[in-house]
Amino acid sequence: MSDATRSHKAKKFLERLPKKLSRQIVGSLVGCVHCGMCTQSCHYMLSNPEDPTFAPAHKADQLRKIFKRHIDWTGRVFPWWVSAKSVFTDSELEDLKDIAFGKCTNCRRCTFNCPMGVDFASANRTLRGLLVHVGVMPEGVAVVSKDQWEIGNQMGVLKEDYIETLEWMSDELSGELGDAGARIPIDVKNAAVVYSINPREVKYDPRSISDAAKIFWAARENWCMPSECWDMTNFGLFSGDDDLGGAAGRRLFEKVMELKGRKLVISECGHGYRSTRCEAQNWAGQSFPVDMESSVITMLRYIKEGRIKVDKAKNKESYTFHDSCNNARSCGLTEEPRELLNLVAPDFREMHPNRAENYCCTGGGGAMSMSEYTPRRLKSAKIKAEQLKATGATVVVTSCHNCVDGLSDLIKHYKLDMKVTQLVNLVAEALVIPAKVAAPAAGKVLALAGRTIMVVDDEPDALTFFSALLADHGARTIPVSDPNEVLKAARKEKPDLITLDISMPGKDGGEVLCELRKNPETEAIKVCVITGRPELRKLIYDRTVRPPEGYLDKPVDEAKLLTNVRKILELAHEDVPVES
Amino acid sequence: MSESALLHFAQHRLQEAALLCMAVVYAFRIRWLLSFKDARDKQAPTGRGVVDPESGKYYSLANIAMPWAMESTRNSPFFYLQFAVFHLGVACAITLSFIIPYLPGLLELPPVVKAIQGFTAAAFVIGVGRMIRRIAVPVMRLISTPDDYFSLALLTVWFPFAFLAAPNDRGGGEGVLLTFFFLTAFFLVYVPFSKISHYLYYPFTRFWLGRTMGHRGVFPMRQPVHPR
Numbered sequence: 001m002s003d004a005t006r007s008h009k010a011k012k013f014l015e016r017l018p019k020k021l022s023r024q025i026v027g028s029l030v031g032c033v034h035c036g037m038c039t040q041s042c043h044y045m046l047s048n049p050e051d052p053t054f055a056p057a058h059k060a061d062q063l064r065k066i067f068k069r070h071i072d073w074t075g076r077v078f079p080w081w082v083s084a085k086s087v088f089t090d091s092e093l094e095d096l097k098d099i100a101f102g103k104c105t106n107c108r109r110c111t112f113n114c115p116m117g118v119d120f121a122s123a124n125r126t127l128r129g130l131l132v133h134v135g136v137m138p139e140g141v142a143v144v145s146k147d148q149w150e151i152g153n154q155m156g157v158l159k160e161d162y163i164e165t166l167e168w169m170s171d172e173l174s175g176e177l178g179d180a181g182a183r184i185p186i187d188v189k190n191a192a193v194v195y196s197i198n199p200r201e202v203k204y205d206p207r208s209i210s211d212a213a214k215i216f217w218a219a220r221e222n223w224c225m226p227s228e229c230w231d232m233t234n235f236g237l238f239s240g241d242d243d244l245g246g247a248a249g250r251r252l253f254e255k256v257m258e259l260k261g262r263k264l265v266i267s268e269c270g271h272g273y274r275s276t277r278c279e280a281q282n283w284a285g286q287s288f289p290v291d292m293e294s295s296v297i298t299m300l301r302y303i304k305e306g307r308i309k310v311d312k313a314k315n316k317e318s319y320t321f322h323d324s325c326n327n328a329r330s331c332g333l334t335e336e337p338r339e340l341l342n343l344v345a346p347d348f349r350e351m352h353p354n355r356a357e358n359y360c361c362t363g364g365g366g367a368m369s370m371s372e373y374t375p376r377r378l379k380s381a382k383i384k385a386e387q388l389k390a391t392g393a394t395v396v397v398t399s400c401h402n403c404v405d406g407l408s409d410l411i412k413h414y415k416l417d418m419k420v421t422q423l424v425n426l427v428a429e430a431l432v433i434p435a436k437v438a439a440p441a442a443g444k445v446l447a448l449a450g451r452t453i454m455v456v457d458d459e460p461d462a463l464t465f466f467s468a469l470l471a472d473h474g475a476r477t478i479p480v481s482d483p484n485e486v487l488k489a490a491r492k493e494k495p496d497l498i499t500l501d502i503s504m505p506g507k508d509g510g511e512v513l514c515e516l517r518k519n520p521e522t523e524a525i526k527v528c529v530i531t532g533r534p535e536l537r538k539l540i541y542d543r544t545v546r547p548p549e550g551y552l553d554k555p556v557d558e559a560k561l562l563t564n565v566r567k568i569l570e571l572a573h574e575d576v577p578v579e580s
Numbered sequence: 581m582s583e584s585a586l587l588h589f590a591q592h593r594l595q596e597a598a599l600l601c602m603a604v605v606y607a608f609r610i611r612w613l614l615s616f617k618d619a620r621d622k623q624a625p626t627g628r629g630v631v632d633p634e635s636g637k638y639y640s641l642a643n644i645a646m647p648w649a650m651e652s653t654r655n656s657p658f659f660y661l662q663f664a665v666f667h668l669g670v671a672c673a674i675t676l677s678f679i680i681p682y683l684p685g686l687l688e689l690p691p692v693v694k695a696i697q698g699f700t701a702a703a704f705v706i707g708v709g710r711m712i713r714r715i716a717v718p719v720m721r722l723i724s725t726p727d728d729y730f731s732l733a734l735l736t737v738w739f740p741f742a743f744l745a746a747p748n749d750r751g752g753g754e755g756v757l758l759t760f761f762f763l764t765a766f767f768l769v770y771v772p773f774s775k776i777s778h779y780l781y782y783p784f785t786r787f788w789l790g791r792t793m794g795h796r797g798v799f800p801m802r803q804p805v806h807p808r
């Protein structure tokens with residue numbers, strides 16, 4: 001291969017390389033002595049001991065070789081001696097992509113185990129940025145980055161959907177608390193707290209928004225949420241694109257400054273906290289006068305200051321805590337979550353290793369958006385699964401939405417009997433609400449009364465569980481286990497909602513959705529996909545038909561299912577107790 | 581016994597020239613490293629404010645002497661011990677190259693000679709073990725470059741000559757001393773071009789990592805709670 005035959009993308013990659021290098025990255029590229037001490041720190045390596053290509057030093061060498069060939073003169077003069085190597089073809093760039101995105105979650109665990117202080121995670125982010133610059137990236141990364149650039153948040157949530165969700169959560173909250181004033185304030189000037197969230201909360205977990213709102217309400221906080229620029233997550237961290245990282249951070253900071261908010265509180269999300277609190281100003285190349293804190297610290301403060309009261313006995317399970325890599329290894333947030341958890345749950349069991357030595361949830365570094373690597377990700381989660389299992393806890397608590405998804409996925413894959421939750425949910429559950437708003441429960445108006453819901457799932461257990469649960473809340477349920485029967489049954493029964501599994505023998509959920517959408521008699525029926533195989537999302541979202549109104553990953557608990565079903569059916573209230 | 585002109589040259593002029601060469605190349609290397617932009621944190625420090633963010637740098641630099649601080653060293657104490665002894669062996673051999681020409685009287689003290697011989701002998705054994713590990717363990721083989729093998733071999737061959745040169749005894753001829761000094765000179769000239777230059781980069785990489793992690797309240801690291 002010669003310079004003349006180098007592909008256009010490879011040329012651009014090499015042109016960009018010197019511009020991406022900082023002293024810290026160069027230090028990490030020249031400082032490795034190939035001692036192998038980081039090998040046993042990587043969850044990929046620990047779960048795949050037979051495959052040495054997962055070793056952090058080997059992965060780092062792929063960028064190091066190119067760096068040496070083009071930047072470090074020892075490699076330019078004696079390339080063979082130091083194994084320096086250039087990049088010529090698009091296929092070589094694809095190989096780099098496989099390593100940078102598919103074999104590393106940028107968890108930084110190897111960095112902390114390198115005696116030389118080699119920060120491979122940062123070097124890998126640099127490699128990702130170089131690849132993204134020339135358009136070589138997993139499809140999911142391209143899609144999410146586009147959404148964050150164009151729509152302003154990484155899940156492409158439209159402003160009207162966001163506002164509608166906040167309104168709906170406000171209705172829920174005021175209904176639950178019996179206080180018409182218990183609402184989510186939007187765009188309040190001079191608020192003490194401006195609360196920013198992860199778009200996942202709007203799309204899949206609105207309960208975490210209402211739980212946070214409940215806590216702010218109980219603390220009598222002067223707070224608000226912005227109507228725009230509310231996403232505190234930042235895909236620039238994962239894609240290595242500093243321009244995107246800087247732009248996303250700038251939007252949020254400028255919104256807080258426009259509102260004259262006194263403090264930006266960042267909801268529980270590891271990469272969101274790291275990006276917003278610790279990285280965005282570096283990417284933007286400028287400091288912003290915005291005071292920030294994690295909602296974990298805010299909640300802890302409320303309890304310590306006596307602004308909210310909690311009763312830990314309300315959280316009855318056994319809990320362990322998973323440190324998000326970004327919180328623990330890049331922001332030092334390890335003690336506050338434990339302190340808070342101990343205040344709201346009586347049975348806390350430490351996970352080993354923990355804090356900055358914890359293993360990655362295996363869904364970090366944007367891995368959840370890269371479905372092509374799902375089998376490898378789940379295989380590499382073996383060490384994490386063993387770590388979770390050894391705690392003996394029934395619930396794993398984490399302060400990160402990404403970890404919630406990563407952990408849920410591996411719990412399902414390794415058939416662990418555990419649930420995942422966040423501190424905000426536990427604090428809200430433990431809240432002691434002033435007596436005047438506690439309503440007597442002599443009877444109930446059931447939330448789903450009068451609604452017909454068809455449950456489609458080939459697994460008998462799931463079918464029974466979802467049907468019974470929805471029926472308990474007043475719905476008339478129609479269980480269907482054969483995907484070939486769905487269209488016929490839907491035409492006959494005209495349900496208000498269909499909950500639809502994706503992976504079914506004979507016909508997958510994507511095909512069923514297509515049939516329903518293409519038939520004029522059933523096209524308006526609302527559909528909520530419930531799947532234990534998130535990697536099959538493509539089967540649904542790659543269709544040209546209208547996407548489903550809801551999406552849930554298994555395992556699904558009662559609260560999550562009901563919240564989402566009511567959201568889709570636009571039902572404002574939970575089961576309402578009535579006086580006899 | 582007086583030394584030959586060749587040995588005198590090897591002990592003095594050759595070493596000085598090699599050291600000068602090393603220093604010049606090092607100066608260029610550091611200038612080159614510092615020519616890249618400094619990615620310094622712009623945000624306010626994180627952490628609970630109970631530790632001085634500055635202390636992260638010192639913690640990071642001292643990390644090498646705290647085997648309990650990293651899982652990789654904590655869980656492999658034998659490996660850490662090897663690392664420590666190997667590097668002490670290097671330090672002894674280098675020091676010897678200064679003692680023989682400038683402070684030969686020190687080598688009349690048997691404990692000094694014994695200490696140098698003890699560390700260089702142990703370092704030799706460790707060097708052989710490391711070479712076997714580099715060749716036999718698939719991960720090590722995969723990540724090793726010709727420079728890695730050569731640098732290790734160079735040191736491993738150098739140690740026995742340091743061991744033999746330590747008594748500074750010319751009774752059996754000057755062969756050992758000459759080989760030791762020529763190897764030392766070659767080592768000094770080769771170092772800046774090889775992976776052995778890691779000790780030049782080490783303070784920088786650890787300082788930068790410590791500065792960032794101290795600013796973020798991660799370093800000094802809160803030790804994880806271990807199972808009872």
Ligand code: SF4
Nearest residue numbers: 042104105107108110
């Ligand atoms: S950053 Fe994490 S995932 Fe990547 S190589 Fe290091 S330990 Fe492995």
Ligand code: SF4
Nearest residue numbers: 032033035036038114
């Ligand atoms: S521990 Fe550090 S120096 Fe050793 S192989 Fe890993 S990255 Fe390189």
